[in-house]
Amino acid sequence: MENIVIIGNGIAGVTAARHIRKLSDKxxxxxxxxxxxxxxxxxxxxxxxxxxxxxxxxxxxNWFWKKNRIELLNAFVxxxxxxxxxxxxxxxxxxxxxxxxIATGSKPNKFGWPGQDLKGVQGLYSKQDLEQLEKNAPNxxxxxxxxxxxxxxxxxxMAEMLRSRKIPVTFLVRENSFWNGVLPKGESxxxxxxxLDHHIDLRLETNLEEIISDENGHAKAIRTDKGxxxxxxVVGLTxxxxxxxxxxxxxxIELGRGVKVNRLLETNIKDIYAIGDCAEQHEGxxxxxxxxxxxxxGRMMGETLAQTLCxxxxxxxxxxxxxxxxxxxxxxxTYGWVFSERSKxxxxxxxxxxxxxxxxxxxxxxxxxxxxxxxxxxFGIRMRHEIFDRWLTENKNIEFVIxxxxxxxxxxEFFKAYEQEIVSQFNSTYNTNISVKKKSWKRIFSKA
Amino acid sequence: xxxIQKIGLIxxxxxxxxxTAVPLLxxxxxxxxxxxxxxxxxxxxxxxxxxDINQNVVGKEFSGMQGLSPLVANALDNANETHVKxxxxxxxxxxxxxxxxxxxxxxxxxxFIANNKGIMWFLTFGLAIIGxxxxxxxxxxxxxxxxxxxxxxxxxxxxxxxxxAWMVFIFLVSFYLVLYFxxxxxxxxxxxxxPISESLSGNPAxxxxxxxxxxxxxxxxxxxxxxxxxxxxxxxxVRTTSVLFFQIVFAFLIPExxxxxxxxxxxxxxxxxxxxxxFFQWNLKSLLNSGGIGLFILVWGIVLTxxxxxxxxxxxxxxxxxxxxxxxxxxxxTLGDPYRQHSSKSLFSWxxxxxxxxxVLLFALVMTALTLYSFFAETGTVLGIKTSxxxxxxxxxxxxxxxxxxxxxxxxxFGNRVWCRFGCPLAAYLGFVQRFxxxxxxxxxxxxxxxxxxxxxxxxxxxxxxxxxxxGENIVRSxxxxxxxxxxxxxxxxxxxxxxxxxxxxxxxxxxxxxxxDLMELVNKK
Numbered sequence: 003m004e005n006i007v008i009i010g011n012g013i014a015g016v017t018a019a020r021h022i023r024k025l026s027d028k029x030x031x032x033x034x035x036x037x038x039x040x041x042x043x044x045x046x047x048x049x050x051x052x053x054x055x056x057x058x059x060x061x062x063x064n065w066f067w068k069k070n071r072i073e074l075l076n077a078f079v080x081x082x083x084x085x086x087x088x089x090x091x092x093x094x095x096x097x098x099x100x101x102x103x104i105a106t107g108s109k110p111n112k113f114g115w116p117g118q119d120l121k122g123v124q125g126l127y128s129k130q131d132l133e134q135l136e137k138n139a140p141n142x143x144x145x146x147x148x149x150x151x152x153x154x155x156x157x158x159x160m161a162e163m164l165r166s167r168k169i170p171v172t173f174l175v176r177e178n179s180f181w182n183g184v185l186p187k188g189e190s191x192x193x194x195x196x197x198l199d200h201h202i203d204l205r206l207e208t209n210l211e212e213i214i215s216d217e218n219g220h221a222k223a224i225r226t227d228k229g230x231x232x233x234x235x236v237v238g239l240t241x242x243x244x245x246x247x248x249x250x251x252x253x254x255i256e257l258g259r260g261v262k263v264n265r266l267l268e269t270n271i272k273d274i275y276a277i278g279d280c281a282e283q284h285e286g287x288x289x290x291x292x293x294x295x296x297x298x299x300g301r302m303m304g305e306t307l308a309q310t311l312c313x314x315x316x317x318x319x320x321x322x323x324x325x326x327x328x329x330x331x332x333x334x335x336t337y338g339w340v341f342s343e344r345s346k347x348x349x350x351x352x353x354x355x356x357x358x359x360x361x362x363x364x365x366x367x368x369x370x371x372x373x374x375x376x377x378x379x380x381f382g383i384r385m386r387h388e389i390f391d392r393w394l395t396e397n398k399n400i401e402f403v404i405x406x407x408x409x410x411x412x413x414x415e416f417f418k419a420y421e422q423e424i425v426s427q428f429n430s431t432y433n434t435n436i437s438v439k440k441k442s443w444k445r446i447f448s449k450a
Numbered sequence: 451x452x453x454i455q456k457i458g459l460i461x462x463x464x465x466x467x468x469x470t471a472v473p474l475l476x477x478x479x480x481x482x483x484x485x486x487x488x489x490x491x492x493x494x495x496x497x498x499x500x501x502d503i504n505q506n507v508v509g510k511e512f513s514g515m516q517g518l519s520p521l522v523a524n525a526l527d528n529a530n531e532t533h534v535k536x537x538x539x540x541x542x543x544x545x546x547x548x549x550x551x552x553x554x555x556x557x558x559x560x561x562f563i564a565n566n567k568g569i570m571w572f573l574t575f576g577l578a579i580i581g582x583x584x585x586x587x588x589x590x591x592x593x594x595x596x597x598x599x600x601x602x603x604x605x606x607x608x609x610x611x612x613x614x615a616w617m618v619f620i621f622l623v624s625f626y627l628v629l630y631f632x633x634x635x636x637x638x639x640x641x642x643x644x645p646i647s648e649s650l651s652g653n654p655a656x657x658x659x660x661x662x663x664x665x666x667x668x669x670x671x672x673x674x675x676x677x678x679x680x681x682x683x684x685x686x687x688v689r690t691t692s693v694l695f696f697q698i699v700f701a702f703l704i705p706e707x708x709x710x711x712x713x714x715x716x717x718x719x720x721x722x723x724x725x726x727x728x729f730f731q732w733n734l735k736s737l738l739n740s741g742g743i744g745l746f747i748l749v750w751g752i753v754l755t756x757x758x759x760x761x762x763x764x765x766x767x768x769x770x771x772x773x774x775x776x777x778x779x780x781x782x783x784t785l786g787d788p789y790r791q792h793s794s795k796s797l798f799s800w801x802x803x804x805x806x807x808x809x810v811l812l813f814a815l816v817m818t819a820l821t822l823y824s825f826f827a828e829t830g831t832v833l834g835i836k837t838s839x840x841x842x843x844x845x846x847x848x849x850x851x852x853x854x855x856x857x858x859x860x861x862x863x864f865g866n867r868v869w870c871r872f873g874c875p876l877a878a879y880l881g882f883v884q885r886f887x888x889x890x891x892x893x894x895x896x897x898x899x900x901x902x903x904x905x906x907x908x909x910x911x912x913x914x915x916x917x918x919x920x921x922g923e924n925i926v927r928s929x930x931x932x933x934x935x936x937x938x939x940x941x942x943x944x945x946x947x948x949x950x951x952x953x954x955x956x957x958x959x960x961x962x963x964x965x966x967x968d969l970m971e972l973v974n975k976k
Contacts, residue, residue: 042902044901052602053907058907061920199595298962302962306969316969319965319968321963321965324964326900331597331682391963412893414937
């Protein structure tokens with residue numbers, strides 16, 4: 003019986019294990035030092051905010067693993083010895099494997115800031131980070147103010163978490179508008195306003211220079227590149243993540259920023275594979291980045307690799323790009339590619355609509371010359387994944403998309419619909435005369 | 451704002467304290483005329499009982515039912531014992547001691563409570579309503595921007611099974627025990643709402659009127675909380691308005707007004723088998739003796755269960771009943787909303803649920819079959835089993851203990867849908883229709899799920915919604931009441947309640963949308 007060992011019990015490793023079990027009878031072991039059972043990292047914020055208990059973040063009940071004969075090993079892997087096909091654990095023992103899957107995820111970036119290892123300074127990624135935050139910032143008495151460094155998705159989540167306990171938050175963002183490396187300016191602006199509405203002290207174009215220590219080695223303030231000193235009890239470092247692969251140095255496995263893999267998710271060493279956040283494609287697939295630290299890509303790599311390991315070699319071929327997030331109260335979804343002003347190409351043109359009062363807007367990317375629909379971002383409107391996936395596959399043009407916008411709406415029943423408004427703005431912008439079609443179940447369900 | 455809330459809380463607790471103390475207060479004095487009228491009304495033939503009451507109760511003053519009630523119970527027991535010993539079965543009194551004490555209590559209330567109904571109403575209901583609203587309404591501002599407001603649910607004693615939750619549990623359970631098994635202690639409450647009852651039906655209030663009135667008040671106040679909490683979500687607002695409307699108009703006002711018009715008391719939306727005594731002999735007789743309206747109700751009740759309800763479930767799912775119309779659902783969705791996260795999501799609970807709820811349905815159907823057989827064959831027993839003892843067993847175990855004491859009393863501990871999930875025979879019936887022949891489903895939005903678990907945590911029916919969503923599968927479950935909260939709390943816009951074509955409603959998948967098309971086809975093809 004082939005012995006498969008997976009390092010890391012996140013979404014990538016666990017998905018691979020589940021699918022290998024579905025397809026085969028192989029021996030499966032998952033090693034993790036972070037937690038006993040698989041939990042959803044994306045839900046850690048809700049535990050701190052009191053929406054859930056930690057146990058609610060675990061998608062499978064504890065008996066699941068034994069029933070499916072997936073062995074769980076709570077240990078830290080220190081070294082991979084691929085010549086002997088064995089792993090050396092921190093406890094001193096070793097574990098042998100026939101096939102090894104590296105799915106160790108990410109760790110928060112630290113850019114060598116002075117004071118970055120002081121007490122009270124932390125990232126927000128792991129279960130341990132959550133426990134640390136509960137200690138560092140249980141309430142506004144212990145934590146008088148927190149400074150968050152880095153304007154990405156984790157940064158704004160951390161700000162929301164701390165605000166849920168009424169802790170004053172200062173939010174340092176390097177760019178001149180929140181997440182504008184990814185979002186077009188209209189949307190980025192909407193989020194800037196929303197952050198301020200939530201009484202978060204947003205400081206744009208501001209970098210961290212130094213974290214200042216008190217006499218006990220605890221952070222007591224920070225200094226920005228503008229010379230401001232901000233007193234604080236907690237500093238959140240949320241300037242992105244990078245692959246968690248330090249233990250693989252000198253292992254012989256080819257590394258870049260992550261573990262280098264080909265489209266079959268194989269590393270340079272036979273029988274060793276890497277998936278999830280820690281895997282780095284030799285070249286990005288389509289417009290995707292070589293390293294994709296996204297929940298669903300980890301899952302998809304797990305699904306794909308399980309096929310390969312069970313006798314059906316399958317390349318990792320992610321479909322059309324999509325993603326979603328939530329910025330405080332505003333939900334965000336994206337399908338296809340909508341680039342920010344900073345990174346978009348010449349042929350990409352944007353149609354932007356924003357509601358007069360509510361925090362609702364959308365941006366549609368259009369190919370200037372061919373009128374092809376390239377992608378859509380929505381804020382405060384939910385969209386139907388299946389529909390956009392199909393429209394992208396069929397290379398629909400913008401007029402078609404605008405005309406059938408109602409088919410794509412995924413908001414709950416009775417919600418106010420904005421298609422009329424959007425279409426009339428589109429008509430006046432492009433001098434067209436499109437009228438929006440009624441929603442059709444037939445079209446939604448048609449398998450083209 | 452915070453200060454207003456604190457004052458509100460104090461006022462509310464004062465009202466609640468007075469309400470809780472009232473059953474043990476008050477003065478009772480039974481005069482001869484009232485007692486004679488009870489004897490005549492109840493056709494009491496036991497001279498032992500009459501003499502006993504005349505000697506020990508009539509003309510005497512008691513403070514609180516706790517003084518009066520034991521004497522009545524004593525007199526009743528002694529009389530019945532004597533008559534059984536002497537084989538004078540025609541003199542035996544079949545009214546329970548609790549009901550007899552209630553009857554006597556209601557006729558003998560004097561003193562402050564019985565004479566100052568308006569003031570007492572203000573000190574109980576009035577204070578509780580004002581206080582609760584002072585506590586709830588400021589949240590429109592305090593909760594900040596509109597959006598999902600579950601911050602601190604698991605940090606607070608009231609919503610995380612802390613001591614407050616246990617106090618609420620004790621209060622609710624005690625309240626239901628009084629209501630079902632010691633109604634004599636509810637007599638003082640009935641005085642307080644007499645004027646309201648008289649203005650509606652023309653009769654003084656019984657303890658069920660107290661319950662009905664209180665039910666409406668609690669739902670209305672807690673609906674205000676729902677409107678504030680979910681003010682970003684039109685589905686929740688419309689749904690809350692709907693349950694409130696059906697409770698106040700259909701369950702409360704119409705039946706009372708029908709009584710005033712000499713018609714039978716009937717809640718037009720209460721469908722069999724939830725309305726388990728619809729086919730009981732006394733009800734059928736009362737309907738058949740009420741002329742045209744009685745006949746109409748009889749036909750309506752049958753059409754409602756056999757045609758109207760399932761057809762509506764086909765088009766809209768069982769939510770149209772369970773979370774838009776039903777009174778039990780209405781209370782669960784208003785008073786129970788703060789406790790929705792306590793339903794167990796384990797596979798074990800799901801197994802228990804299926805055995806229990808279908809068991810209750812079977813019980814209700816067998817009981818009704820026996821009842822109807824007895825009715826048409828004009829016999830009291832079927833195969834040696836007394837129909838009435840089966841009915842009494844159902845009323846006690848299911849009607850009172852399960853639906854009332856456990857169903858609502860256990861809100862703060864087991865969540866707000868214990869009855870609807872584990873016990874309601876109508877829900878079991880609608881569940882079959884929803885599962886096998888309906889257009890309703892909760893659509894999962896392709897591959898957007900991040901397995902966070904908000905949906906499962908806040909599902910009041912204990913459905914592990916995430917288990918489906920993270921596989922890209924639609925949720926088609928017989929127990930789903932379509933409250934829409936899973937969709938509301940989802941941070942990624944993954945879930946949508948909708949009615950669509952039956953084809954493709956159940957879409958079991960192995961690999962989710964967003965993957966390479968070839969892989970999806972390969973794996974999902976079955």
